[in-house]
Amino acid sequence: MYRILEKKEIAMRNTWYKVHAPHVAKKVKPGQFVIVRAFSNGERIPLTPVMWDEKEGWIVLVVFTRGKTTARMAAELKEGDHILNVAGPLGNPAEMKKFGKILAIGAYTGIVEVYPIAKAWQELGNDVTTLHVTFEPMVVLKEEMEKAVERHVVETVPIDPNLDFPTNMKNVTKRLVVKVREMLERGDYDLVFMVGPSGDQKAVFEVVKEFGVPMKADLHPIMVDGTGMCGACRVTVGGEVKFACIDGPEFDAYQVDWDVLIARSGYYTDMEQRAFREYMKLFEQASQGGE
Ligand SMILES: Cc1cc2nc3c(=O)[nH]c(=O)nc-3n(C[C@H](O)[C@H](O)[C@H](O)COP(=O)(O)OP(=O)(O)OC[C@H]3O[C@@H](n4cnc5c(N)ncnc54)[C@H](O)[C@@H]3O)c2cc1C
Ligand code: FES
Incomplete structure (x- = not known):
């Protein structure tokens, strides 16, 4: 059992959990993830240790309230409660070497996964710029x-309550693409790295390709066991079937079959639209309450 030492909402639908998990804190490296089972009757979901302390034995998870499990975690777990299981660390660590000038991009809560990697790259002597859209x-x-890094750029897009979920998300994608193009035109980058929804990763990749800059991406297919046994996380990379949990999650963006990944991840599902509509309701209530 893994005790929740601290829990707080750090932004709308983003919850910070500091969890006692000494075996993870001792071994985890930037780029690796854990599989969390929060409830005895609940699903297993992959999450990323964002920061950790080996001596004190804790890790921090930042979780976006997306669907059923993450919503239950946000609503039902309290400080002092226990998470049933935290398996890991799993997956391969991010490649750590001197690349030179790096642009590391996080869309939405993807930035929390960028954080430990970008920090470690900067500490190794790379010149790291991070972009959060x-x-x-x-x-x-x-x-x-x-x-943690040389420069951090934040680009935000307002939520338009008159637009549906896919249209609001498309506005983020548009801003992302414009900003990445602008940054690539100005800077001479040796590597681009990105974490975020696969549709946004593909859109960014199309821009990066024009500039011929190497690009890596952490992929987020559905994961269940995280150990290569269930096959849920299969992706096509370089024309071959790979399992993101054991072969990744980091892959060469030029080798990824983005269309297969997007089709499998159900990018704009009805469920996500429903969840977003509920969020919009809460958001409107909160804004009215604050006036
Ligand atoms: C390696 C990895 C690291 C991740 N790290 C983080 C993190 O640090 N913080 C964070 O907020 N999110 C992270 N995610 C995404 C997170 O796992 C999903 O948002 C979560 O599983 C959604 O569960 P749900 O029951 O709330 O949503 P659901 O209602 O079940 O699903 C909503 C959407 O979430 C995605 N999803 C659902 N189940 C899974 C699953 N088991 N694996 C992957 N995607 C799923 C699907 O695209 C689905 O359409 C990570 C995913 C991967 C693969
Ligand atoms: S999550 Fe089961 S094979 Fe990767």
């Missing part, structure tokens, strides 16, 4: 990022 009330880890 998200909805206005969902900015996270701004101060931590500013301390």
